Amino acid sequence: MQPVYLNDSEVRDHLFPFSQVRPAADIRVGILSIREKWEHLLGRPVQLVSGTEGLPEGASVYAANIIPTKAFAESLERNPAAPDWEATKLVQYPWHIFQLNDWAIREDFRLLTEGRSSIPIPATVQAINPENIFIEPGATIQHCILNASTGPIHIGKNAEIMEGSLIRGPFALGEGAVLKMGTRVYGATTVGPYCVAGGEIKNSVMMGYSNKAHDGYLGDAVLGEWCNLGAGTSNSNLKNNASDVKVWHHPSEKYIAAGIKCGLLMGDYSRSAINTSFYTGTVVGICANVFGDGIPPKFIPSFTWGTRGLSKYEFEKALTDIETWKKFKHQLLTEAEIKRLRTIFEQS
Template sequence: MPQQPPPLIVFDDDPESLSPMTDLRASFEVRTGALTTLERIEHALGRDAAAVWTSDGLAGLASERLDVAVNELPAGDALLLVSARCALPPEAIGELKVGEALREAGGGELVAAHLARADAERFLKAGGKAGALPRGLKSVEQKERCMLRHPCDVIRLRDAAIAMDLALFADEEQVEGLGPGVAILGDHHVAVDPTAEICPLVTLDAQGGPIVIGPDAVVRPGAVICGPAYIGAGSTIVDRAHIKANTAIGPVCKIGGEVGGTIFQGFSNKAHDGHLGDSWVGEWVNFGAGTTNSNLLNTYGEVMMQSSAKAKRVRTGMTFLGAVVGDHAKFAIGTRLMTGAVIGTGAMVAVSGFAPATVEAFAWWTDAGEKRYRMEKFLIAMEAMMGRRDMDATGRYVERVKGLGDRAG
């Protein structure tokens, strides 16, 4: 009888390092391609996670959103632990034996470990810190980069993550005869859910990669979608939008203008003209008409990024890097975002010049300078936007938001 694989535990060892992406979700819930990291790990290993593990501050939110045990270990003499920051899970994870760990070359980041139950429990309760790993653990080196260490890494690993995700749809039936004037270009796979609506004069350009359009999505007349690309369930691509390669749009978004190389977590609006490139966008974000970002310096040099006022500026080693935008951020019409900008959770930006490269959480930026977004006003706006999608914030969600506001000062 074949031996059963060990229960899979996806653990969140350092969510703070990925803020603002992880202010309102655990690292394994972050959409790092067409899928979240948790979904990709499960597909790569061929089984569902038996449990996930995260900080106490995020555990309640994760338990509301996920159909999996949170911070509770399943039965089993040994457990397979995989880091929630592993955006590109390698095959070597499934080959680990008890007492072995997979580490990323260069920085030695822990990718995964196959541990005896007592060792796994001790490690997880210590917050997934390397010092809590058992002595004598044998290390196996992972040569290719697979871990998120900084928010910019979601763009660094984006193309490979999207390619891995879209390959899962390769067996779905190739679409034919979508309607009058709909053009399909190229030889890559195009998968359109039967409930999706593709309007006349849409171009699906699969010359550069596959295109997947999910349930109840709508692509309006004149839109052009270039693969590889993913349009999530219930999202709308507005008239004459240009969706460029390596874009992944989560559920219930409304997207227009020119968008390329950008990941939307979900439930966000960029319905108007304006460029957004090589960026990551959280939930409940609204881009005012004409909002545009820079994803390339005039010098063609390396982009720097600073994730918060207290963080160090990081040399990203990247030439193309746009913005990382936290949940509930709002932008006035005509906003201009700097190359490598980071916009904190709940920020409001309404400046006539370039927005600051780093905008703190719950900052209210105008030409008069920076103020704090009053929490009572913020919550009214938050509830109004979520209500437009027939959704309500849970008590835990509101408390988490208030806690983030208190930390912001």
């Protein structure tokens, strides 16, 4: 069976900071990553490439930022030379991740639940539109409100929703993830695998293994993996005059309009101190430790230490801190990660 090749050579830079440590196809939008969507829909292996040189003649190569759908996959089977491109979406900029999340959760919910049955909703849970709620085996849910009248709710395997949580769909809680007591979630939000979430969250994506465990507001935002927001951290997502939010675009090294709403875009391994306040449209690179008096600047480069003067994070210190954070979730820092981080550090 010939694989599908997803090429991110032309889109990688435009998806900074989320494409620094992962291929564009491994960005999570909705419940699944882009790569996982291709695999589920086509039932074929997917290989990630940077360019087309050396690929077999006649290989099926697609841009890694294309989000496929069931309608697209069916059209591809009918006519590989002219599929229905109107049935796809493109993640062209990092803010598209949260902007497309409502649509993507609905698409993934249908894909993952078709022909399957949810485990029963516990008696202590107040469920609205229960037919639009799917709970995977091993999930623990009690004394909370699940309102699926505004969109589907998918609760992953071995995830936990603690008592007092209020959730409106569309919403996805990944495998092993936790919503702490009294969490308020508005759609369209994805809390990825092994994340811990609390406080108030709206229209945001936490890709995986990240923490926003305390009070504070995260809205119209994206967190990569292994991020941590200190207690009381909040982002603004709307300017006082309701004009377009300007966001740092790394390839052009200038700010461009991202729409009326955009909050925090934080790359992998980055953290903020308690009570940090982020401006609308703030971009934080990978492995930044954000702390200090006042509001941080709207663009914080990778491997930044603090915010005043934007000092450089010492590389060995950064690795030690990442390793410590990963141990919290029973993971280890791999040699492949270290090699990739060292390359980014030397180029930053």
